[in-house]
Amino acid sequence: MRLLRLFSILDRLRARRHPISAETLARDMGVSLRTIYRDMATLQEMGAPVRGEAGIGYQIEKGYFLPPLHFDPDELDALIIGTELAAARGDQHLGDAAERARAKMIAVLPDHIRDKHRDLPLYAYSALGKADEDNLTFLTPLRTALRQHDKLMISYLDLKDQPSQRTVRPLALTVFDRAWLLTSWCEKANDFRNFRVDRIQSLTTTGETFRPEPGKLYNDYVKTFNPPEKH
Amino acid sequence: MRLLRLFSILDRLRARRHPISAETLARDMGVSLRTIYRDMATLQEMGAPVRGEAGIGYQIEKGYFLPPLHFDPDELDALIIGTELAAARGDQHLGDAAERARAKMIAVLPDHIRDKHRDLPLYAYSALGKADEDNLTFLTPLRTALRQHDKLMISYLDLKDQPSQRTVRPLALTVFDRAWLLTSWCEKANDFRNFRVDRIQSLTTTGETFRPEPGKLYNDYVKTFNPPEKH
DNA sequence: ACAACCCTGACATATACTGTCAGGGGTATC
DNA sequence: GATACCCCTGACAGTATATGTCAGGGTTGT
Incomplete structure (x- = not known):
């Protein structure tokens, strides 16, 4: 269903702070490059604040279309540490998903909280079961x-x-x-x-x-x- | 374009306090009754809180704001494992916060996704640095x-x-x-x-x-x- | 019982979407 | 000013999707 892909693309763009190339999206969504370009055109027609820049990739204005969800500071700590740990202890796939999930949650925070807690200095590293x-x-x-x-x-x-x-x-x-x-x-x-x-x-x-x-x-x-x- | 019609329907439902019949929508949108029913099914799949009642018409929960936060299965796995790990590796305080955060995120999921993934069998235990x-x-x-x-x-x-x-x-x-x-x-x-x-x-x-x-x-x-x- | 609805299945037709191929052109980096 | 990355567009054929029509079933409220 195309509709779900469009939302999925919006999610992706929201999740990353860095631009994403159409090629990456095409690979992740399992469709052709051309389709992604058409999707982006459609999203723009719909009024979504996405822009593509040559040599850079696609980006979206943050905060677009999201219901606010409030996490208190302790919960935010737990989410950051949790996604860090998931990335540290899981495989590449789970790590990527953790990063996306975290970015999504950060994105839905009210502005003033998000700005304050965007880069919480909480990290996780694991050597166990990760060496290989x-x-x-x-x-x-x-x-x-x-x-x-x-x-x-x-x-x-x-x-x-x-x-x-x-x-x-x-x-x-x-x-x-x-x-x-x-x-x-x-x-x-x-x-x-x-x-x-x-x-x-x-x-x-x-x-x-x-x-x-x-x-x-x-x-x-x-x-x-x-x-x-x-x- | 179907996509625009779906949004248009949501707008209509949001605008009115009173229920709207599928027939009215069909006439206004210039499509058949059957198409409206299919559209409503799609909207519900997407997690929109629209409900149709026999003898009444369609209504939407007020304050609804599309789309809701959507996590794909991999992201959900990462969140569950992440909060489990945070609880396993942190102190009581962080563990409680992790649990609350997870509950909040699960709560905002569309019903059909929530029901499917409420009890993902993913767990974490740690003995390191936890014995004492x-x-x-x-x-x-x-x-x-x-x-x-x-x-x-x-x-x-x-x-x-x-x-x-x-x-x-x-x-x-x-x-x-x-x-x-x-x-x-x-x-x-x-x-x-x-x-x-x-x-x-x-x-x-x-x-x-x-x-x-x-x-x-x-x-x-x-x-x-x-x-x-x-x- | 009745009216006014929602809801579902089947099926042929129309429409939209998609991949492929072939370009054009902008931006950053060295 | 070359090079590597990107975004972007058109055309076209094949395919998937959406749609209308027809024919039901079921629930709610009066």
């Missing part, structure tokens, strides 16, 4: 599968370097201090199993989706602990 | 001081257990894998200094605030690295 970017190769596919309730086939190398093949229902992803963990219902074991994301060797969707079944939910997994944890 | 809650005692006062540019007096125990007293200008807080670090301009050393938050023994505000000075900014600190880092 490749060990998070499957993070994005796993997030997707989690959303869609896709059954997955994975080949896994456990901590004793024993390989195995399993069909699993992904139930949750948790980031611990040293690794991302996939909690799942393993059809081979007919029980809950955790897998370190960085030790998954390959991953394919079976094409099947599953429906959450009582007894095989993340909540059921959590209940197996005593005392029960926070989630 | 007390070692983050000064995180919240430091965040406050950072915002307000307060000069601080701290007594510090360095990694060799050497105690010292310093007057510092807090410049940034960074969460690393094993600790929170306060980057500051130390007036004693007349240079930049980093302090582990968990090794600060006491902290008092001097009552003075400072104005950011060229050469004593976080950006200047970052420049002392080669190559310069991300921030």
Whole structure:
């Protein structure tokens, strides 16, 4: 739907403070360059304050068309640190998304608050599980599968370097201090199993989706602990 | 152009207090009844709070302001993980703020997106620097001081257990894998200094605030690295 | 029961959108 | 003043989308 793409473009432009090239937008939206130019023309016809400059890219006047949303200083700190941490502990994909999300939230702040808190000096860095970017190769596919309730086939190398093949229902992803963990219902074991994301060797969707079944939910997994944890 | 008609419909609904029938809209817009129904469905998909009631007509919640803040699935993942991480790595105060912030953002989502993503199974846990809650005692006062540019007096125990007293200008807080670090301009050393938050023994505000000075900014600190880092 | 609505599906037609190809021209940097 | 990046436009064919028409079903309020 074109309409959604137009809004999406506006979101992108709002999110970044720096100009974006039409080519980047085209790639991200999965359409041709020509289409982006047409979209921009349409947005301008609609009165959106977007401008394109040769050699630079597209930009939008900030504050356009957004409902104000108020965050107090503590909440802002939490959001900044949170998105920093997500970027530090996630893969490139999640990091980019975190940046966009943060920019969006900053953009909806009332002007006086935004100006005061635009560049909060709060940062996060992580070396754990980040040294080798490749060990998070499957993070994005796993997030997707989690959303869609896709059954997955994975080949896994456990901590004793024993390989195995399993069909699993992904139930949750948790980031611990040293690794991302996939909690799942393993059809081979007919029980809950955790897998370190960085030790998954390959991953394919079976094409099947599953429906959450009582007894095989993340909540059921959590209940197996005593005392029960926070989630 | 359909897009303009959709906006036009929203304008009509906003303008009137009383409900408008689809037939009226169809006549005014010069399209068929069926098209209006399809348009309304599209508007609702986009998250516009328009509702149609049999025997009445269409109405819109007043004060509505299109489009609402929209997060794509990746951005939502990043926000959830981010707030989880902030809660996992911060103190109680920051964790609570993270939770509130997340709730606020979820609240502004269009219904159909919110329902789908209300309980994303993405979690974060940390044992690092959390075992002893007390070692983050000064995180919240430091965040406050950072915002307000307060000069601080701290007594510090360095990694060799050497105690010292310093007057510092807090410049940034960074969460690393094993600790929170306060980057500051130390007036004693007349240079930049980093302090582990968990090794600060006491902290008092001097009552003075400072104005950011060229050469004593976080950006200047970052420049002392080669190559310069991300921030 | 009735009138006045909202809402949905099916299907053929018209319209708008899209990618591709082929240009023109501006801006920043060295 | 070359070069690398950009924005921008026209034309055209193929495809996706939107639309009107027809034919229903269902809810609300009187």
